Amino acid sequence: MRHASATARTVAVAGLLFGSAMTACTDSAPEAAPADPTYGLGHAPAPAALATIDIDVDPTGRGLPVGSGSVTSGAVVYAAQCASCHGARGEGIAPSPALVGRTPDVGYDFSKGERAPRTIGNYWPYATTVFDYVRRAMPLSSPGSLTANETYGVVAWLLHQNGIIDSTAVMDAKSLPAVAMPARRIFVPDDRTGGPAFR
Numbered sequence: 561m562r563h564a565s566a567t568a569r570t571v572a573v574a575g576l577l578f579g580s581a582m583t584a585c586t587d588s589a590p591e592a593a594p595a596d597p598t599y600g601l602g603h604a605p606a607p608a609a610l611a612t613i614d615i616d617v618d619p620t621g622r623g624l625p626v627g628s629g630s631v632t633s634g635a636v637v638y639a640a641q642c643a644s645c646h647g648a649r650g651e652g653i654a655p656s657p658a659l660v661g662r663t664p665d666v667g668y669d670f671s672k673g674e675r676a677p678r679t680i681g682n683y684w685p686y687a688t689t690v691f692d693y694v695r696r697a698m699p700l701s702s703p704g705s706l707t708a709n710e711t712y713g714v715v716a717w718l719l720h721q722n723g724i725i726d727s728t729a730v731m732d733a734k735s736l737p738a739v740a741m742p743a744r745r746i747f748v749p750d751d752r753t754g755g756p757a758f759r
Contacts, residue, residue: 596692617692621737624691628732631712631720637710638717641699650721652677656700660721666742681722685747687739689713712736 569674617623629637639648650660661679670676670683680690695711697703706714716731723740725731 582671595682597703603645615692617688617695619686619688619737621688621733624733624736626689626733627708627712629709629711629716629718629732630730631725633709633713633715633725634717634720635712639708641710642714645700650679650718658673659718662723662742667746679722680718681724683743683744684743685738685741687715687719687724687741690718691736 612687615625623630626637638650645653645656646659650658651660658677658679660681661677664673664676664682666682668676668682671679675749678684684690691711694753695704695706695708695713698714699705716725716729718728719725720729722726724741726732729735
C-alpha cells in the first residue's frame, strides 16, 4: 500500500512540474530579432566597387562594354595570353581544353560521348558567352586583366578560327550579339518554373 501511494505522489509531483514548465514556456515572449540583422558582419558595397564585379553579359548583349576588336588584333593577344595553355591554333594543351574545332559536328549527342571536345565551334550557343567568360576568367594566371578591346579581339579570333565569322569582321557591342552560333539551334529555353514538375 505504501509503495502504491508513494508512486502516486511521485506521479502527481511530476505532473505539477511538467505543467509548470509548460506554463513557463507558453508565457514567455519570443526572442526579439536582433537590431542589426547582419550581426555586425560585412557592409553595403559602394556603387563603384559593385560596378567592378557586376560585369556579366547576357545573350542579348546587355552588359557588353564600349570597345571593339578585330580578328587581326585578337591573334596578337591570343598568341601572347592564351596560346601557352590552349595551343597556337586553339587546339588545346592538356589539361586546358580545345577552343577551336567543329568535330564532332553540331548536333552530336555529347551525352553519349563524354570525351568528345565541346568547343566554341560545336557546342557554345552564344558568342556573348565567350566574351563573358574570357573577360571574367581568362587568362588563368591573371583573370580579368584583358581590356575590353583585347577581349573583343580574342573573341573575334576564336570565332574566325571556328569558321563562324569572316577574317575582316570586327566585334563590338552591336556585332557580337548578332553572331549566329552553329550550336544555338540544339539548345532550348529552360521554361521550368519549379514545383512538382521541376526536376
